[in-house]
Amino acid sequence: DSGVTQTPKHLITATGQRVTLRCSPRSGDLSVYWYQQSLDQGLQFLIQYYNGEERAKGNILERFSAQQFPDLHSELNLSSLELGDSALYFCASSVGRRGDTQYFGPGTRLTVL
């Protein structure tokens, strides 16, 4: 158990809908990272937040947005969902901002029908 929690574990929804994925980092960690892992693609970095501020952005679609709250938990919002958004979404956390020691949560499996 890495200490990073993600909810929900599974999510099934329809195209065009909007969902919110939640992540609680390990105690003491200030950075949160979001990743997407599809069957035919590796782990794709989406975005990093450090202590409430956006720090780095990867291949995140405009339909997706994230934020980190004062209590350091983070939410990833996915809107206008398409079939291709079906994937595992992982959250990771680290103490600092460098990203060298990230601890991953168990993931949320999103299925878009």
Added chain:
Amino acid sequence: QKEVEQDPGPLSVPEGAIVSLNCTYSNSAFQYFMWYRQYSRKGPELLMYTYSSGNKEDGRFTAQVDKSSKYISLFIRDSQPSDSATYLCAFNTNAGKSTFGDGTTLTVKP
């Protein structure tokens, strides 16, 4: 051209073998080098991290980085069936952007 190329595998070895997993990269901004292990699409688990060229050892695992050749490796000694998993190389820049390899699936046969 992809920033990171990882030996695709799959790799199958007998128990006790030495395993070598390899990645090359093209982005000179990569400053931090990591290896993760992922079991059956569970959350990746950090195995090793390093910042500099050379070798870093932790138990049965050795991470090797050659910045001049833009090449990193992970060696597993005395491999065990429990090492069967997908191994991911990962890189970070000072700006915080993370890039992962596509993974190498390893099977260690008893």
